[in-house]
Structure formats: C-alpha cells, structure tokens
Amino acid sequence: MAIIEVVDLVKRYGAKTAVDGVSFTVDEGEIFGILGPNGAGKTTTVECVGGLRAADSGTIRVAGLDPRRDRVEVRRLLGAQLQESRLPERIRVGEALALYASFYPDPVDWHALLDRLGLADRVDVEYRKLSGGQKQRVSIALALVGGPRVAVLDELTTGLDPAARRETWDLVERVRASGVTVLLVTHFMEEAERLCDRIAVIDQGRVVAVDTPAGLVSRVDARQRVRFRPVGAFDADLLRALPEVTDVEEHGGRVVVTGTGELLHAVTSLLARNQVVAAELRVDQPGLDDAFLHLTGRAFSEVTP
Numbered sequence: 080m081a082i083i084e085v086v087d088l089v090k091r092y093g094a095k096t097a098v099d100g101v102s103f104t105v106d107e108g109e110i111f112g113i114l115g116p117n118g119a120g121k122t123t124t125v126e127c128v129g130g131l132r133a134a135d136s137g138t139i140r141v142a143g144l145d146p147r148r149d150r151v152e153v154r155r156l157l158g159a160q161l162q163e164s165r166l167p168e169r170i171r172v173g174e175a176l177a178l179y180a181s182f183y184p185d186p187v188d189w190h191a192l193l194d195r196l197g198l199a200d201r202v203d204v205e206y207r208k209l210s211g212g213q214k215q216r217v218s219i220a221l222a223l224v225g226g227p228r229v230a231v232l233d234e235l236t237t238g239l240d241p242a243a244r245r246e247t248w249d250l251v252e253r254v255r256a257s258g259v260t261v262l263l264v265t266h267f268m269e270e271a272e273r274l275c276d277r278i279a280v281i282d283q284g285r286v287v288a289v290d291t292p293a294g295l296v297s298r299v300d301a302r303q304r305v306r307f308r309p310v311g312a313f314d315a316d317l318l319r320a321l322p323e324v325t326d327v328e329e330h331g332g333r334v335v336v337t338g339t340g341e342l343l344h345a346v347t348s349l350l351a352r353n354q355v356v357a358a359e360l361r362v363d364q365p366g367l368d369d370a371f372l373h374l375t376g377r378a379f380s381e382v383t384p
C-alpha cells in the first residue's frame with residue numbers, strides 16, 4: 080500500500096524550475112531512495128512532501144493527507160532529518176531529545192531510542208563535542224522521536240568516513256525493521272544500491288526512472304568485462320572463438336575480454352583447458368553509475384563533484 084504519493088510535482092524558485100513534474104509512490108515498509116546529482120531537486124521534493132515548501136502544482140498525499148492543508152497531522156506521521164537541520168552547539172543530546180519529544184502528542188521513549196542508536200552514554204554530552212557519525216545518529220533520533228510512520232533522511236552520510244557510513248546504513252536498516260518507512264535522499268550510488276528497495280533516479284528536476292537497484296542496472300547493456308594478466312604464452316584468438324565473447328583487447332601483457340552470458344565461466348574454463356594461469360583476474364559488472372549514464376546520457380561523476 081502506498082504511504083506517499085507524489086503526482087506531477089512542480090516547484091520553481093523564481094525563473095528556476097527545481098522540480099519539473101516529479102511523480103512516484105512509496106509503499107509502506109520500504110526504503111525508497113531519491114537518487115540524483117547535486118542540484119537535481121531531491122531536497123526540494125522531500126521538503127514539499129514534508130509540507131515545508133508549497134508546490135507550484137501537482138498533488139502530494141502522505142497517508143492520504145495533504146502536507147500543506149493537513150500540516151499538523153502530517154508532521155506527526157513524518158519524521159524529518161533534513162539536510163539543514165542544525166542544533167545549537169551547546170545543547171546536550173538529552174536536552175535536544177526532550178525538546179523535540181515535547182513537540183509531539185505521543186512521543187516514543189527517547190532514552191530507549193538513544194539506547195537503540197548507540198547513544199545512551201552521550202545523553203549529557205554537548206552536541207558540538209560529538210563525532211560526525213554521532214551527530215548523524217542524533218539527527219536520526221530526532222526524526223524518530225515523534226514515533227513517525229515515515230522517516231525522511233536527507234544526505235545522511237555526507238561527510239562521514241567509510242566506517243561511520245556503514246554503521247549509519249546498518250541503523251537505517253534497523254529503522255525499517257522497526258516498521259518505519261524510510262524516504263532516503265542521497266547522491267551516493269553505493270548507498271542507494273546497498274539500502275534501497277526501490278529508487279527514483281532524478282536528474283534536472285525530472286524522474287528518469289523508478290525501479291529496484293537490480294532493475295535499474297538490468298536496463299544497461301548487459302555486457303561484462305573480464306580482465307586478467309596471462310602468465311606465460313597465450314593466444315588471445317582462442318578467446319575470440321568463444322560464443323560469449325564480443326571483443327578482446329590486449330595492452331601491455333593484460334587482456335580485457337568483453338562479452339555476455341556466462342562470460343567468466345567461459346573464459347576461466349578455456350584458460351584452465353589450455354593450462355594458462357590468469358593473474359590479477361577481475362570482473363566488472365555494470366552498476367548504478369552505468370545505469371545513470373544509460374538513463375541520462377551523462378556520467379554521474381561528471382555532474383557530482
């Protein structure tokens with residue numbers, strides 16, 4: 080069942096159309112990603128969903144409610160950790176939680192929440208003294224303290240080191256396991272691929288595709304690449320004869336084989352039959368960045384610094 084429905088959302092800032100006819104639905108219980116490069120319109124979209132900005136046109140429903148007309152109810156249903164939410168430097172973690180809890184009629188037990196988020200021993204610590212990962216966990220706690228049905232998490236792991244990022248991902252999975260639907264805004268391919276059940280890929284204010292990560296990748300040309308360095312003499316024409324192989328390139332003692340189907344199996348079997356040892360064997364599978372290139376004609380790395 081859809082808990083969020085967005086139909087033909089348009090939002091302009093003066094002459095700039097930041098969101099240009101965006102539509103998607105989020106099912107209850109899923110982690111739904113909004114993935115796109117900087118400036119694609121992701122934050123504007125979720126701010127409209129949360130009722131923080133008025134759309135110029137289009138319809139938004141959160142559990143059947145209009146975020147602007149039914150603002151009070153939607154605020155209770157939807158816990159937002161928005162990109163810009165900053166806390167006063169000297170506020171203590173416990174004070175922040177108590178303050179946010181006071182905004183809601185039926186908040187969760189915030190001590191238990193901090194415990195669940197691994198912040199129980201930070202209750203009396205000032206916000207400014209927390210690490211980047213701890214600050215992000217506090218912002219997740221603030222998004223959850225009202226007991227929402229949907230948590231909106233915007234650029235959650237920007238600025239975190241890889242270990243803190245992975246910890247935060249585990250946490251998002253736990254949030255979903257507790258029954259909360261997650262709307263996750265990100266410009267990290269890996270994050271979207273790892274966490275999301277479905278993803279809306281947004282570019283220049285428009286949705287270019289909505290699908291599962293695997294579904295997005297499967298739209299890309301199914302070619303794979305196998306790379307290796309043969310130890311000893313090797314005739315690359317043997318590879319060219321394989322039905323799975325479409326191309327073979329040789330550079331400086333390395334071989335790059337492009338093809339489809341069971342390419343890796345075909346190549347390694349042939350090498351074994353010919354008693355060739357393949358050093359530095361690697362397989363490149365298409366990923367979400369290839370899907371983005373395929374969908375938009377632009378490489379993600381070109382549009383996101």
Ligand SMILES: Nc1ncnc2c1ncn2[C@@H]1O[C@H](COP(=O)(O)OP(=O)(O)OP(=O)(O)O)[C@@H](O)[C@H]1O
Pocket residue numbers: 092095096097115116117118119120121122123124266
């Ligand atoms: N308050 C504003 N006034 C004018 N233009 C804005 C405003 N907020 C955003 N924009 C512009 O609208 C476009 C979409 O911005 P938005 O923040 O929604 O994108 P985003 O995909 O979330 O990117 P980022 O990850 O960089 O925040 C950008 O070109 C941005 O410069």
